[in-house]
Amino acid sequence: MQRDIESCNTYNYGDATYWDARYVQEAGPFDWYQRYSSLRPFFRKFVPSSARILMVGCGNAVLSEDMVKDGYEDIVNIDISSVAIDMMKKKYENIPQLKYMKMDVRDMSYFPDDSFESVIDKGICGTDAPLSAAQMLGEVSRLLKPGGIYMLITYGDPTVRVPHLNRDRYNWKITLYIKSRPGFKKPGGISSSSKSLLEPVPITEKGLLPPGFVLEDPESHYIYVCQKMDGMMDVGDAPIDLETESVVYR
Numbered sequence: 001m002q003r004d005i006e007s008c009n010t011y012n013y014g015d016a017t018y019w020d021a022r023y024v025q026e027a028g029p030f031d032w033y034q035r036y037s038s039l040r041p042f043f044r045k046f047v048p049s050s051a052r053i054l055m056v057g058c059g060n061a062v063l064s065e066d067m068v069k070d071g072y073e074d075i076v077n078i079d080i081s082s083v084a085i086d087m088m089k090k091k092y093e094n095i096p097q098l099k100y101m102k103m104d105v106r107d108m109s110y111f112p113d114d115s116f117e118s119v120i121d122k123g124i125c126g127t128d129a130p131l132s133a134a135q136m137l138g139e140v141s142r143l144l145k146p147g148g149i150y151m152l153i154t155y156g157d158p159t160v161r162v163p164h165l166n167r168d169r170y171n172w173k174i175t176l177y178i179k180s181r182p183g184f185k186k187p188g189g190i191s192s193s194s195k196s197l198l199e200p201v202p203i204t205e206k207g208l209l210p211p212g213f214v215l216e217d218p219e220s221h222y223i224y225v226c227q228k229m230d231g232m233m234d235v236g237d238a239p240i241d242l243e244t245e246s247v248v249y250r
């Protein structure tokens with residue numbers, strides 16, 4: 001499930017040619033990092049099934065299909081690769097809950113402000129390129145409704161991701177979760193524990209894991225749940241639980 005992270009770090013961000021060539025070579029469906037089944041608790045907690053959802057950098061992942069099977073009603077999927085988008089459009093032409101559009105995440109001016117309740121980003125790489133990260137996240141922030149959620153699923157740990165996410169102009173409340181790689185077994189063959197799956201991991205103001213924090217799986221994936229707080233009341237340390245707190249989108 002962890003395809004080729006090295007190339008992910010070094011490719012030219014937003015290079016459609018790179019991704020087009022890759023999708024011609026590897027046409028079969030593939031989900032980077034995690035499948036919906038293992039992410040489901042996070043989606044059910046933070047993303048209402050009636051939400052209008054934007055899936056950025058969808059690739060040829062099955063994630064959106066699995067979400068629809070689980071009751072999600074409206075998912076707009078975008079990707080910079082026309083090869084991926086053409087493939088997915090054809091595959092899902094009879095599934096009205098899924099729409100596919102070729103678009104660069106750094107310029108989503110096609111959509112008006114406050115268009116989505118949730119934006120999901122599983123594995124758009126390149127937040128290592130600061131300008132692109134700022135363009136992308138600025139667009140995500142613009143498109144999110146107040147109270148909306150940007151969920152980022154990545155291999156990038158808080159030292160590299162939090163400085164990009166934690167900007168005053170976005171006004172996001174960031175909560176971090178950590179998930180072992182699929183199938184990870186602790187030394188000795190014991191399966192990874194799932195007891196603390198939905199327990200947020202505290203991060204310091206500088207975006208570091210707390211001193212002495214030990215990752216069960218050193219190559220864990222990180223789930224950043226960022227809630228747009230503009231026009232919202234701060235309800236304390238935890239983000240608002242969308243299933244129980246009846247957030248009103250404006």
Ligand SMILES: C[S@@+](CC[C@H](N)C(=O)[O-])C[C@H]1O[C@@H](n2cnc3c(N)ncnc32)[C@H](O)[C@@H]1O
Nearest residue numbers: 014019031032057059061079080104105122123
């Ligand atoms: C690592 S893959 C992840 C694919 C899928 N989200 C998944 O979880 O399996 C990154 C995807 O981001 C897309 N991408 C890269 N830069 C992009 C950009 N600037 N705008 C839109 N999509 C982009 C690539 O075409 C690729 O499909």
